[in-house]
Amino acid sequence: MSRALRIGLTGGIGSGKSTVAGLLRARGAHIVDTDAIAHRLTAPGGRAIAAIAAAFGPEFIGANGAMDRARMRERVFADPAERQRLEAILHPLIAEDTEAEAAAAPPGAPVVFDVPLLVEAGRRWRERVDRILVVDCTPATQIARVVARNGWTPEAVERVIAQQATREQRRAVADAVILNEGTDLDPLARAVDHVWKSWL
Incomplete structure (x- = not known):
């Protein structure tokens, strides 16, 4: 029997990556959250x-x-x-x-590795997964979301964004990109469905 599909899911801070992970879980994916593992450690x-x-x-x-x-x-x-x-x-x-x-x-069950710094890790993750899915949005959207969610200052969010891979670097390694600019879940769910069905 062939190995189940392994997907690397990534996106910058405030991109909505965790929301996409939840949508994938609802569709039958087994989620491995590396950020949650780091918190536990x-x-x-x-x-x-x-x-x-x-x-x-x-x-x-x-x-x-x-x-x-x-x-x-x-x-x-x-x-x-x-x-x-x-x-x-x-x-x-x-x-x-x-x-x-x-x-x-x-x-x-397809395994989705939720990895915030997948691109920054270089070849290590590219070699462990079959597909890379990137959740993308503008820096302005990232800043607004994290300020609202975490109570950080915009400057603090900007410092984190500056430490992470650029949008261009993430998109360059992606097998699929989901643009997540809005607050409406319906278009996001449709985009997830499209990727899910095409890959499976």
């Missing part, structure tokens, strides 16, 4: 906590035992070498948990 008791404390210092672990995400965000955005140091801790653990979750998919 850096939560109280998470497998990455001891290594993060050793590498960055105990001040990067909050009173609740989780990684202090705001403090770490400031650190790694200011210094690419520090970001690489954090990634060296997290990426192997994320890869382990990702494959374990993919292996737990129901027989025959």
